[in-house]
Amino acid sequence: MKTNKKFSVTKQNLWVDLLIAGGFLLAAQPHLTGMAIHEWLSLGLGVGFLTHILLHWRWVFETTRRLFGKLAGQARVNYVLNLALLVAFTLIIFSGLMISEEVLPLLGLQGVHGGVWKSLHTLAAEAVVWLVGLHIALHWKWIVTNSKKYLFGWLPKRRQAAVKPSEAAV
Amino acid sequence: MNTNKKQRKASFWLVLVGLLLLVGLVSGGVYLLDDQGLISLGGEMAGERPSLPEMSTTADGDTFLPPTRDHDEAGGFSGAGLLGLLKTVVQLGIVVVALTGFQRVYARLANRWGRAPAI
Numbered sequence: 001m002k003t004n005k006k007f008s009v010t011k012q013n014l015w016v017d018l019l020i021a022g023g024f025l026l027a028a029q030p031h032l033t034g035m036a037i038h039e040w041l042s043l044g045l046g047v048g049f050l051t052h053i054l055l056h057w058r059w060v061f062e063t064t065r066r067l068f069g070k071l072a073g074q075a076r077v078n079y080v081l082n083l084a085l086l087v088a089f090t091l092i093i094f095s096g097l098m099i100s101e102e103v104l105p106l107l108g109l110q111g112v113h114g115g116v117w118k119s120l121h122t123l124a125a126e127a128v129v130w131l132v133g134l135h136i137a138l139h140w141k142w143i144v145t146n147s148k149k150y151l152f153g154w155l156p157k158r159r160q161a162a163v164k165p166s167e168a169a170v
Numbered sequence: 171m172n173t174n175k176k177q178r179k180a181s182f183w184l185v186l187v188g189l190l191l192l193v194g195l196v197s198g199g200v201y202l203l204d205d206q207g208l209i210s211l212g213g214e215m216a217g218e219r220p221s222l223p224e225m226s227t228t229a230d231g232d233t234f235l236p237p238t239r240d241h242d243e244a245g246g247f248s249g250a251g252l253l254g255l256l257k258t259v260v261q262l263g264i265v266v267v268a269l270t271g272f273q274r275v276y277a278r279l280a281n282r283w284g285r286a287p288a289i
Contacts (some may be wrong), residue, residue, distance in 0.1 A: 028258050032251030060185075061178045116204045120197065129258055133265025138277050140270050 011150045015042065017143075020048040024132065038071055039102045046093045053086070074138070081134055088128045095121040 023045045030038040053060065063071065097104065098117040104110065109158050136143065 023257065025255065025258060029254045031248060031254055046194060054182075057178060057182060061181055064181070065238055074278065087192060087196075090189055094193050094197065116201050117197075120200060129261050129270035130265060134261040134269060137266040140266060 008150070009055075010146055014143075014146050014150055016048070016051060018057060020045065020052060021136075023048060028129065036102045039096065039100055042093060042096055043103065046089075049086075049089055078138055081131065081138065085128070085131045085135060086133055089126050091124040092121060092128060095124065 023041055027041045027045055032039065044061055058084075067079060069074065078080055095117045098112055099121060100111045101113075116157060
């Protein structure tokens with residue numbers, strides 16, 4: 001018998017976002033992972049970010065179209081923050097490639113060691129932690145609601161009240 | 171494919187090309203400014219660590235060897251690595267707690283004043 005399980009876009013988004021968040025936390029610690037994992041994981045994260053943007057492309061398109069028109073304040077704040085994140089992450093990945101010690105040599109290319117690229121990489125990486133924090137904070141309600149629903153849905157629900165007041169009166 | 175979908179697809183590539191151009195401009199601009207000596211981004215050191223004496227002698231007479239990058243490149247569960255991870259998590263936590271707290275207070279105040287919160 002063929003089961004037609006309903007596909008949830010929200011669940012898919014949640015899992016993609018969790019993977020990106022975990023990857024980001026690890027990739028931000030080259031001392032912990034080592035350079036090789038740091039570089040390959042960051043490249044993978046780049047693909048993850050692109051997926052994240054594509055999954056929300058309708059929002060990006062519609063918000064860009066209405067940015068200078070009628071748009072909710074929160075959406076505008078979100079848009080500016082996301083744009084800053086996009087620029088920062090692109091800078092990190094691009095400068096990271098320029099100073100790469102593992103990925104570029106594998107392609108037969110030689111990266112630049114240090115200098116401007118290294119400083120840009122460090123500066124953007126410092127800034128991006130705060131930007132990611134703001135991004136998470138602005139979506140905190142969504143994260144909590146959907147984590148409860150899709151990740152911890154199997155947990156027994158807390159009893160809201162031992163006896164309802166209306167029941168107690170009867 | 172309807173026109174709206176086509177429009178969205180075309181705009182995606184437009185954004186991607188624009189982003190690459192932006193990165194090129196920012197990187198090129200920073201490089202040029204650093205090259206002209208207008209800003210200092212560690213260019214003088216060329217990103218290298220300050221050189222330590224090749225072989226020097228410590229007070230107790232042992233031979234001192236300058237540290238190598240091998241440890242960083244290898245990774246592993248070191249105290250510094252875990253501390254870095256903890257620092258990032260705490261940083262993210264601070265921002266989340268501060269902003270969600272601010273949102274809650276703002277929403278309460280806006281409710282009292284009879285206005286819808288903007289954030």
